[in-house]
Amino acid sequence: MEIKFKHYLLIFSGIIVFLFTLSLIFYLVNRAGYVRRILFFPEKFTNKLIGEERYLNKKESTEEDIQNLLEELVYGPMNKQSTLLFPYKTRLVSLLFKEEEEVLYLNFSRDILFLDKEFPLSYVDIFQSVINTLKFNFPGLKDIIFFINGQVPVFNRGEESGQKLEMRYVEDMVK
Numbered sequence: 475m476e477i478k479f480k481h482y483l484l485i486f487s488g489i490i491v492f493l494f495t496l497s498l499i500f501y502l503v504n505r506a507g508y509v510r511r512i513l514f515f516p517e518k519f520t521n522k523l524i525g526e527e528r529y530l531n532k533k534e535s536t537e538e539d540i541q542n543l544l545e546e547l548v549y550g551p552m553n554k555q556s557t558l559l560f561p562y563k564t565r566l567v568s569l570l571f572k573e574e575e576e577v578l579y580l581n582f583s584r585d586i587l588f589l590d591k592e593f594p595l596s597y598v599d600i601f602q603s604v605i606n607t608l609k610f611n612f613p614g615l616k617d618i619i620f621f622i623n624g625q626v627p628v629f630n631r632g633e634e635s636g637q638k639l640e641m642r643y644v645e646d647m648v649k
Contacts, residue, residue: 513526521594526551528546548564562585567583578619579618581622584623
């Protein structure tokens with residue numbers, strides 16, 4: 475009886491070790507296809523930017539990686555403490571990344587223009603958050619040029635019009 479118990483214990487231990495080894499292999503193989511990204515969304519009550527970690531599928535090109543990141547940004551936060559960055563139905567229409575110049579051209583749908591009175595962010599805040607997310611995840615970007623429905627938007631802040639948004643690191647934004 476004791477020999478049977480040891481025999482079953484040995485078989486059971488072997489199965490556990492085999493399953494652990496198999497799951498470790500699957501974990502290591504599948505993990506190689508993902509890349510860690512930080513997306514920044516406004517906090518519900520203060521509108522300070524909160525970083526949200528996500529693991530996104532690694533794409534073949536930088537342009538596809540950027541598009542994947544921006545689509546996740548448009549979908550919105552998973553954290554319940556954060557709020558949407560874009561108005562409802564906004565989508566990324568197109569993007570073009572000129573790798574030699576490190577310049578990114580982004581074209582959003584016209585739905586971004588329909589800011590609800592309860593929507594907490596201005597256009598400048600929305601685009602600044604996009605810049606922060608992109609600059610944090612792709613620090614080599616030199617310039618980002620925005621379009622809305624194929625047109626270059628004009629930002630108005632008080633007396634300044636046509637202000638060019640500068641890339642700022644998150645530390646500079648959240649004080």
